[in-house]
Amino acid sequence: MKKSLIFLTGFMGSGKSTIGPILAEKIGYDFIDLDELIENIEGQSIVDIFKEKGEIYFRNIERKILREMIFKLSKFVVALGGGTVTFENNLYLIKEIGILIYLKASPETLVQRIKFKMDRPLLLGPDGKILPEDILLERISTLLKIREPFYLQSDFYISTDEKDIKDTVEEILKKIEDKIA
């Protein structure tokens, strides 16, 4: 059965929010970033939601907004958050309705892509500051080991290490061309 929703999953920094709009444009779909949608609905940044209301609140709202949106969309590329598919039954919901693509990257690559970014609360120190590179690598490696079994349940994965953004998009296009409506 051909599908009209494409979801991007993968660890923080794997490129979901960057690849998503480019892919959408190429196939004539619209684009939505789940994190941006959460920020708009909540009127608060992801960092502030985590800081003021905590991760459990974030996961509940993430799940609620995902459920509300998922049945309304057609011809959309959706960039998920890095944790979305690892909570509750989000993974099964997403797979039932769309094509799930895992943007795979090694911990070493991920560190290089996000080491100066302050917008991922799970990768900041207790003081809210950027972690030293060796600690960041350790944290990413540990969390990725826990999460990868979920990511690997995607319909397919694309390895993004040593690949530029354009090549990643091209590879996805080849894989989905006969699967989308």
Ligand SMILES: Nc1ncnc2c1ncn2[C@@H]1O[C@H](COP(=O)(O)OP(=O)(O)O)[C@@H](O)[C@H]1O
């Ligand atoms: N090959 C690549 N694929 C995706 N992103 C890349 C690549 N090379 C460098 N980047 C950079 O890595 C960062 C990925 O961040 P983002 O798209 O926000 O990831 P995510 O939404 O998965 O957390 C961006 O700054 C992007 O420009």
Ligand SMILES: O=C(O)C1=C[C@@H](OP(=O)(O)O)[C@@H](O)[C@H](O)C1
């Ligand atoms: O991996 C995670 O648990 C998270 C990833 C973030 O999205 P990105 O993967 O787009 O950075 C965002 O949803 C939040 O900070 C939590």
Ligand SMILES: [Mg+2]
């Ligand atoms: Mg993102």
